[in-house]
């Protein structure tokens with residue numbers, strides 16, 4: 078355990094452990110726990126054998142070695158068949174329907190019933206190991222005075238090319254300050270909020286910028302006390318949204334919470350395009366929560382209807398994945414996505430063409446439903462739900478994807494497949510464990526609403 082840094086008040090000297098509702102021993106406080114640790118360990122193993130698994134255990138995190146080693150892995154038994162993603166060729170290439178909206182339903186995903194019965198598997202993933210650092214500031218590169226610091230920096234195409242290698246590197250990944258490291262480029266947070274986020278081990282986050290949505294509180298009764306105590310639920314808002322929500326009665330309490338959400342106000346939004354600003358918390362949770370080992374991103378149009386730790390068990394541990402994202406409910410190929418984006422005028426057509434031509438010239442290929450070994454079950458993500466382990470590969474992919482959204486259009490469905498394929502192509506021997514799950518699996522854990530305003 079010595080390799081794990083202890084920097085959270087939340088956790089005892091022995092790490093991040095909780096023993097809940099043990100029939101024999103009742104509740105233990107962390108202090109008592111650390112004092113009688115040895116005795117407890119012995120008793121607990123006995124009680125585990127005798128009474129089944131009543132313990133949930135997550136050990137300490139170190140940002141350098143994101144996957145911890147736990148003592149005795151207990152992984153739920155799985156039906157192999159349920160893991161197979163079925164792709165039906167008939168779903169592919171269907172023209173978008175205008176009049177009749179297709180009905181979409183949740184499927185039964187067999188989420189475990191309680192966090193009491195889960196335990197983080199020992200080395201559940203053979204993750205690719207390397208070390209990432211992030212550019213914090215850029216010096217003026219041009220002699221004239223036109224250099225303007227940008228949140229995403231000024232990555233050259235050459236730097237971009239290198240950034241795809243899964244090796245020790247320092248890359249652009251947002252939060253880049255100007256010369257001297259002082260001038261803000263946006264996404265300013267209160268120091269107390271930063272300190273709070275710094276201590277999060279598991280983060281659930283979402284954002285509303287520009288009052289584009291109502292506040293959807295996670296369904297409290299479906300979330301365990303353990304998760305309420307140990308998972309950070311952070312809702313990023315801008316001032317405008319905060320005042321709109323406050324007028325509607327969602328005013329943060331003394332500790333800055335509205336229901337389970339901890340409200341974090343973002344000042345000085347880095348982009349005029351609210352959609353692009355929303356990509357900062359969406360992709361860069363490993364930067365906002367630098368010590369968190371897992372994160373769940375949730376679009377604000379959805380209400381969380383399941384326990385975050387059960388979600389992590391289902392989407393990551395059970396699938397041996399480090400990055401899980403939902404398929405698009407309708408579209409599979411990014412070619413269709415381009416057509417749809419233009420049809421609905423989601424973005425400037427010329428900018429879409431520029432991005433898409435660039436990708437095609439760099440080898441983007443059409444989605445092939447018949448490529449049976451394709452771990453990517455679609456080239457189009459829905460993207461409103463992302464479950465991540467903060468492993469180096471997952472962090473790298475998130476930075477790369479963010480950089481595409483910073484460089485090209487903010488429509489992240491357009492850059493997902495390209496970024497994934499290029500990362501794979503650049504690192505053929507370095508696995509990235511992606512799980513693209515079905516839309517119905519997403520619907521099993523969230524409730525969907527319409528946006529307050531249709532995003533432009």
Ligand SMILES: *[C@@H]1O[C@H](CO)[C@@H](O)[C@H](O)[C@H]1NC(C)=O
Pocket residue numbers: 203506507508
């Ligand atoms: C883990 O991954 C590395 C690199 O891909 C591979 O060489 C090694 O055999 C893997 N180990 C296990 C136990 O799968």
Ligand SMILES: *[C@@H]1O[C@H](CO)[C@@H](O)[C@H](O)[C@H]1NC(C)=O
Pocket residue numbers: 207208245
């Ligand atoms: C990569 O970084 C890690 C940790 O900082 C270090 O132990 C390792 O030697 C580095 N690898 C290379 C190839 O430089």
Ligand SMILES: *[C@@H]1O[C@H](CO)[C@@H](O)[C@H](O)[C@H]1NC(C)=O
Pocket residue numbers: 449450
């Ligand atoms: C698909 O996987 C099978 C067995 O895992 C392998 O024999 C085959 O070569 C693979 N096909 C492609 C196109 O990679």
